[in-house]
Amino acid sequence: MTRLVVAPGVVHWPGYLPPAAQTALVADLREVARIAPFFQPRMPKTGKPFSVRMTNCGDLGWVSDETGYRYQPLHPATGAPWPPMPAILKQAWRDLAGYPHPPEACLVNFYQADAKMGLHQDRDEQDFDAPVVSLSLGDTAVFRIGGTQRGGKTVSLKLASGDALLFGGEARLAYHGIDRILAGSSALLPQSGRINLTLRRVTKPDACASSSLRA
Numbered sequence: 051m052t053r054l055v056v057a058p059g060v061v062h063w064p065g066y067l068p069p070a071a072q073t074a075l076v077a078d079l080r081e082v083a084r085i086a087p088f089f090q091p092r093m094p095k096t097g098k099p100f101s102v103r104m105t106n107c108g109d110l111g112w113v114s115d116e117t118g119y120r121y122q123p124l125h126p127a128t129g130a131p132w133p134p135m136p137a138i139l140k141q142a143w144r145d146l147a148g149y150p151h152p153p154e155a156c157l158v159n160f161y162q163a164d165a166k167m168g169l170h171q172d173r174d175e176q177d178f179d180a181p182v183v184s185l186s187l188g189d190t191a192v193f194r195i196g197g198t199q200r201g202g203k204t205v206s207l208k209l210a211s212g213d214a215l216l217f218g219g220e221a222r223l224a225y226h227g228i229d230r231i232l233a234g235s236s237a238l239l240p241q242s243g244r245i246n247l248t249l250r251r252v253t254k255p256d257a258c259a260s261s262s263l264r265a
């Protein structure tokens with residue numbers, strides 16, 4: 051498996067998920083979306099809708115509306131708990147994260163051809179010691195990552211279907227975003243478009259659960 055160190059704390063595994071696993075994961079995500087339909091997040095204060103649609107699986111889900119960004123255990127529209135994380139995602143975290151506690155949230159982002167995501171930091175989690183693991187499915191995206199200061203130098207990277215990325219250490223608070231989607235570059239999704247999955251730890255692990263002094 052090719053493992054490329056893109057920048058300090060950023061690791062890229064092109065084609066981490068083989069085609070059959072990508073297809074199986076799309077089927078799992080169809081079930082996730084049946085239980086937890088995609089919603090259109092809105093910007094805090096202004097209420098301006100995102101161009102990316104989102105849902106989540108796992109114990110906690112990331113949501114955004116006029117009142118702010120947050121993690122919560124229930125879907126904002128249905129009020130139901132988020133569906134469980136598919137086994138393929140839990141396995142990817144064990145393979146790649148190098149972190150001894152399981153992920154608590156998986157944010158599922160869906161991009162149609164014209165969707166993008168502006169440069170931002172992910173800082174709604176309490177545990178910045180844990181990395182973020184991202185998996186891409188469908189059309190290739192042009193991803194951009196910089197440093198921890200807005201306005202610094204950035205580099206761009208193409209993310210294709212099946213690729214995995216890890217952001218840990220000094221990259222955990224790096225600015226990043228999606229400049230554009232290369233429409234029609236993959237045939238994985240029936241209506242084209244792109245899905246990105248981000249596996250995250252939200253809370254700090256319980257001190258007892260992580261103690262090496264445990265009986």
Ligand code: MD3
Nearest residue numbers: 159172182184217221222224226246248
């Ligand atoms: C670097 N998603 O959901 S994944 C996001 O492709 C998000 O949908 C993009 O940014 C997407 O917040 C980019 C790559 C990614 C995800 C989380 C990160 C890069 C990151 C957290 C910290 C640093």
Ligand code: FE
Nearest residue numbers: 170171172226
């Ligand atoms: Fe992000």
